[in-house]
Amino acid sequence: MNADFSNITILGGGLLGGSLALALGSLVPPPRVRLWTRKIATANTARELGIHEATCELQQAVAGADLLVLAVPVGAMAALVAQALTAGLPAGCLVTDVGSVKRPPHQTISPVLAGHPVDFIGSHPMAGSERVGISAANARLFDRAACLLTNDNHAPTALTEALERFWQSVGCRTTWLSAAEHDALVARISHLPHIIAATAARICLKNPLDGHFGGGGLRDTTRVSSGNPDMWAEILVENREALLGPLRETIADLGAVLAHLEHSDQEPVRQWLDIAKHQRDLLHPLF
Numbered sequence: 001m002n003a004d005f006s007n008i009t010i011l012g013g014g015l016l017g018g019s020l021a022l023a024l025g026s027l028v029p030p031p032r033v034r035l036w037t038r039k040i041a042t043a044n045t046a047r048e049l050g051i052h053e054a055t056c057e058l059q060q061a062v063a064g065a066d067l068l069v070l071a072v073p074v075g076a077m078a079a080l081v082a083q084a085l086t087a088g089l090p091a092g093c094l095v096t097d098v099g100s101v102k103r104p105p106h107q108t109i110s111p112v113l114a115g116h117p118v119d120f121i122g123s124h125p126m127a128g129s130e131r132v133g134i135s136a137a138n139a140r141l142f143d144r145a146a147c148l149l150t151n152d153n154h155a156p157t158a159l160t161e162a163l164e165r166f167w168q169s170v171g172c173r174t175t176w177l178s179a180a181e182h183d184a185l186v187a188r189i190s191h192l193p194h195i196i197a198a199t200a201a202r203i204c205l206k207n208p209l210d211g212h213f214g215g216g217g218l219r220d221t222t223r224v225s226s227g228n229p230d231m232w233a234e235i236l237v238e239n240r241e242a243l244l245g246p247l248r249e250t251i252a253d254l255g256a257v258l259a260h261l262e263h264s265d266q267e268p269v270r271q272w273l274d275i276a277k278h279q280r281d282l283l284h285p286l287f
Contacts, residue, residue: 014071032053038056069097124147204222260272
């Protein structure tokens with residue numbers, strides 16, 4: 001059990017919220033975990049999975065919480081924090097999130113918490129799946145996952161250290177960045193790959209029946225394009241400032257290899273592929 005937080009409330013019953021509740025429930029001894037969701041059916045499924053204090057009642061969910069984890073779309077976070085305060089979120093509770101971008105939460109949640117003895121620290125566990133919803137929840141989802149933490153609101157050191165221990169307790173590797181550094185990093189290593197997977201699915205599987213003849217390369221390259229379009233559209237638009245540069249760089253890179261192919265220049269194509277192989281091979285020890 002993480003000794004820093006004994007009463008943890010998770011707002012949002014999707015893949016990340018459900019998986020976090022299961023991961024915390026597997027600790028010995030487990031903290032008290034309450035999972036709030038808007039839908040009764042989701043709460044019922046959560047209880048069937050062993051998340052016994054799943055509820056649709058926000059007041060019940062936040063009572064006595066010393067850590068509040070926002071596992072809802074980034075655009076909904078600030079309003080939900082305001083509702084949690086009205087519902088009785090205790091003074092001294094630490095608020096964090098699992099959002100894929102970090103500048104918007106820091107910018108929108110801070111005004112809501114102004115005047116309240118409640119701090120916000122950003123969190124982004126780099127864990128997920130193309131599957132969505134509480135039924136896809138997995139207690140091992142965070143094992144060895146990177147968790148990127150942001151403290152642009154300058155929460156006290158005691159809280160930053162406690163939150164870092166919290167994520168480590170469920171298996172994460174933690175790193176601190178500014179919100180701007182975080183958004184620039186994930187634009188390249190997460191959001192751009194999703195766009196590339198999506199365009200591969202759009203072009204390669206224009207005739208879906210062709211996929212029956214594909215191998216592992218097609219499967220692996222396009223896998224994440226099966227993610228929730230509503231969620232990913234919000235992520236890409238929210239992080240557009242950081243994403244536009246890498247996306248333009250990608251278009252230019254494809255333009256270069258297109259030009260080589262148009263001129264039947266095999267050696268430049270080989271060099272292009274060799275650089276890609278070298279950079280990908282360096283990643284192997286991390287997987």
